[in-house]
Amino acid sequence: MSKCERKDYIKAVQCLWRLPTRAPEFSAAQNYFDDFVAIHLSLTDFIHGTGNFLTWHRYLMFLWEETLRNDCGYKGALPYWNWFKYQDNLAASPVFDGSDTSLGGDGEYFAHNGSLVGGGRVWLPSGEGGGCVKSGPFKDFTINLGPIRPAMDGYLPLMTNQLDYNPRCQRRDLTNAASAYFTAESLYDILMGDHSATIAAFQDELQGPQGTLRLHGAGHYSMGGDGSDVFTSLNDPAFYQHHAMIDRVYWIWQVLHPREADTIAGTRTFRNMPPSPDATVDDILDMGVLGPHLPIKSMFDTLSGEPLCYIYV
Numbered sequence: 177m178s179k180c181e182r183k184d185y186i187k188a189v190q191c192l193w194r195l196p197t198r199a200p201e202f203s204a205a206q207n208y209f210d211d212f213v214a215i216h217l218s219l220t221d222f223i224h225g226t227g228n229f230l231t232w233h234r235y236l237m238f239l240w241e242e243t244l245r246n247d248c249g250y251k252g253a254l255p256y257w258n259w260f261k262y263q264d265n266l267a268a269s270p271v272f273d274g275s276d277t278s279l280g281g282d283g284e285y286f287a288h289n290g291s292l293v294g295g296g297r298v299w300l301p302s303g304e305g306g307g308c309v310k311s312g313p314f315k316d317f318t319i320n321l322g323p324i325r326p327a328m329d330g331y332l333p334l335m336t337n338q339l340d341y342n343p344r345c346q347r348r349d350l351t352n353a354a355s356a357y358f359t360a361e362s363l364y365d366i367l368m369g370d371h372s373a374t375i376a377a378f379q380d381e382l383q384g385p386q387g388t389l390r391l392h393g394a395g396h397y398s399m400g401g402d403g404s405d406v407f408t409s410l411n412d413p414a415f416y417q418h419h420a421m422i423d424r425v426y427w428i429w430q431v432l433h434p435r436e437a438d439t440i441a442g443t444r445t446f447r448n449m450p451p452s453p454d455a456t457v458d459d460i461l462d463m464g465v466l467g468p469h470l471p472i473k474s475m476f477d478t479l480s481g482e483p484l485c486y487i488y489v
């Protein structure tokens with residue numbers, strides 16, 4: 177993206193803070209940016225490690241882009257964070273370099289003992305941040321929901337109720353340790369290699385078996401701070417670029433595996449805890465107030481026009 181295009185995107189995202197909330201059931205939500213966080217938070221246990229993980233988040237990305245276009249005048253494309261550039265030095269990445277065309281830089285220094293991820297079985301050392309994001313276009317923007325389960329040490333959930341109002345700065349700890357998982361080998365493995373033949377193999381490896389860290393987690397834990405919270409990671413605006421990349425990789429996998437492209441695998445609860453029936457392609461994706469509730473099967477074809485109409489470049 178040119179710098180002008182990046183600024184257009186950032187301006188449109190900032191506009192979401194000025195759009196009124198449409199979700200009165202989430203009293204902490206102050207604006208439409210918060211509504212995205214609130215809906216995701218309230219559904220967390222039913223949209224991760226489930227049969228609808230890829231399609232629910234695909235639809236979320238679509239509704240995010242639609243909102244930027246229809247309510248905030250955005251005319252560009254939805255940018256994705258290419259994990260395979262700058263992974264050894266995230267602070268130099270155009271996404272995180274702290275310039276006014278980035279999504280903000282690292283947080284202020286905050287002494288902490290890294291992050292425990294992968295269900296508490298993988299420890300990642302601290303980076304040099306962890307506090308409020310110091311620079312960039314979202315530095316002075318307030319977030320209002322969470323944290324609920326941040327992986328970063330020392331960042332404690334303050335709330336008694338998950339839906340409490342907790343206005344604060346957005347925090348980040350850029351860690352190259354997590355981004356070490358962004359390798360060509362991991363990408364090949366899920367697109368063409370050992371974990372590519374079925375949707376189950378692809379999605380389980382993308383998210384990581386219990387006790388491991390893989391590409392999906394690597395993006396979240398590379399950001400640390402608010403981006404490391406499975407419930408409320410949408411508080412970090414870079415969530416949307418990370419998940420656009422997740423969707424892009426899913427899209428590439430579908431193109432490479434046309435016979436499997438319209439299949440799903442998995443149940444309706446997080447890693448099937450508590451046990452639940454298998455998801456079906458007719459299951460309805462609950463998007464709260466963000467958009468119409470549509471079946472999983474309407475998310476397979478990004479060029480169907482009903483409603484999706486996009487490709488990645």
Ligand SMILES: [Cu+2]
Nearest residue numbers: 216223224233
């Ligand atoms: Cu999610």
